[in-house]
Amino acid sequence: MVFSGLSLVVLLVLVGGEVEVLFGLFTGVFLLYPLLSWDFSAELSGLVSLDLVGSVMIVLSLYISGLMFLSSVGVNRFKAFSSLILLICLILVMVFGASSFFIFYICFESVLIPTLLLILGWGYQPERMQAVNYMLIYTVAGSLPLIYGLSFIYFSGGSSAMLGLENSVSKSVVFFSWLYVVAFLVKLPVFPFHLWLSKAHVEAPVSGSMILAGLLLKLGGYGFLRLCGIVELLRLSVPMIMVLSVGLYGGMLTSVMCVRQVDLKALVAYSSIGHMSFVLLGVVSNTISGVLGGILIMLGHGLCSSGLFSLVNYMYGNSGSRLICLNKGYLLVCPTLSFVCFLLSVSNMASPPSLNLFGELLMFMVGSAFSCGILLILGVMSFMSACYSLFIYVSSQHGKSFSLWVPNYLFSFCSFIVMLGHWLPLNFLFLFVS
Incomplete structure (x- = not known):
């Protein structure tokens, strides 16, 4: 059934029509439903x-890739574009x-090549060369220390299998573990390794x-x-405290920066750094809740942030600009777009019953076990998330529209399906959490 879902999605995406892609997306996800069960596990020939x-x-x-095709059906050189998207999906x-850790590393780095080609080939500003660099x-x-660490473990008599290393390797003998991560x-990214993210987001096409x-x-x-299966992460060790403190402090700073952004795409890009700081706390906590x-x-975040970028792209298609001052008054021009913007904005600020709410509640539980300082930083990040989410909605949907701006296309039904396709699983997958 799983392979049937994969083959059906690929086959109907190659056809290239909106109806075929939409049908293949939802049918494939239905066939891939067994992957979401809590006790699911599979093994195939050790690979x-x-x-x-x-x-x-x-x-x-697979789901995000299908939504990308729906939002990019009319792009130039669609065959080359679809080939790159399918290649990225296959690598992921x-x-x-x-x-195997080595297969994971090869694919981990290989996904960079089609992504760079996507930015260079379908980006629309000269600064995309700097973003690619x-x-x-x-x-x-950043990945060079990782391959050294994996090779060191392998040539020291260890296995390259992920599950085998978790059971056989003594975590205390893996030296310089924080250099490997x-x-x-x-890739998360966390502060101060986040500079490439905002540039790549701004210069990349919507896909x-x-x-x-x-x-x-x-x-x-x-x-x-x-990697936590083979690396020793002590909760009170000096490297862990330094990395966690810098990451959370940077996440708080970037959350504050979001309120001062004038570019809608840069605002959504910087908001990702704050959300990924929550993930860093949960991973290094060494707890089930974390x-x-x-x-x-x-x-x-994968569903909500992708939906917000698609929403910004529709605004850019209407106004020809990503500036907040030139994207106003959509509530009168296109109420459907305003409704979808409201749904995605409140989901981005962790309102119930979105997955972000359950995740942040668990992060607050983990943060309270560390220190009051970390709990305070998490509170500021959550508050600023609500601020810039409401800022996105109020600044773009209310007010008076630009006098010279005339909408050149309507918010189509396919566009509404793409937006709703991001919001529905984001707010209904909580049924699987319990």
Whole structure:
């Protein structure tokens, strides 16, 4: 059934029509439903191993990829574009399903190539070259210590299998463990490794932003979870306190920066850094509640942030600008767009019953076990999240529209389905949490 869902999604996406993609998306997700069960596990010839975390990320990858096709049907060079999206989706499925650390690392780095081609080929500003350079330097330089650590463990007599290493390797003998996780800190990203993210988001097309926010940022959290099986993370160790303190403090600063942004796309991009700081806290806590909260936040952020980037793209298509001062008055012009913007904004601020709410509640429980200072930082980040989420809605939907702005297309039914496709699972997957 799982392979049937994968093949049906790929087949109908290759056809290229909106109706076919929509039908394949929902039918494929229905066939992939067994992957979301709590006790699901699978093993195939020692090359593929799936558990709850990997299966959830695979379903998220396929779902976001289908929504990307729906929101980008009219792009130039659609065949080349669809080939890149399918390649990225295939690599992500291999990453989340790999049983070997070396296969995971190869796919982890390979996804960078089609993403760079997507930004270079379909970006619309000359600054995309600088964004690509930032992204390439940060990700490649950060991953070099990781491959050294994995090779050191393998040539010391260890296995390359993820599950085998978790059971056989003594965590205390893995030296310089915090140097190995720099690759995942860059991919999350957390402060101060976040500079490439805002540039890549701003210069990428809408599909590139949806991939970066909805899928690629989850590689950092997923890799962190896998590496925690062989790396010793002491709650009161000096490296852990330093990394966690800097990451949370940077997340609080970027959350404050979101309120002062004048670019809608940059605002949504910087908001991702604050959400990923919650994931960092949950992963390094070494508790069941922390890991579950991190998974819920990754899943909720992947759906909500991808929907917000798609929403900003529709506003840009109408006004021709991403500036907040030139995107106003949509409540009178297109009430349907305003309704969807309200739904996504309140979900981004962790309102019930979204997945972000359950994840942040678990993070507050974990933060209270650390210190009052961390709990205070989490409170500020959650409050600022509500501030900039309401700022997105009020500043763009209310007010008087620009006098020279005339809408050049209506908010189509397909666009509404794309927006609603992000919001529905974000607010109804809580039924699986209980």
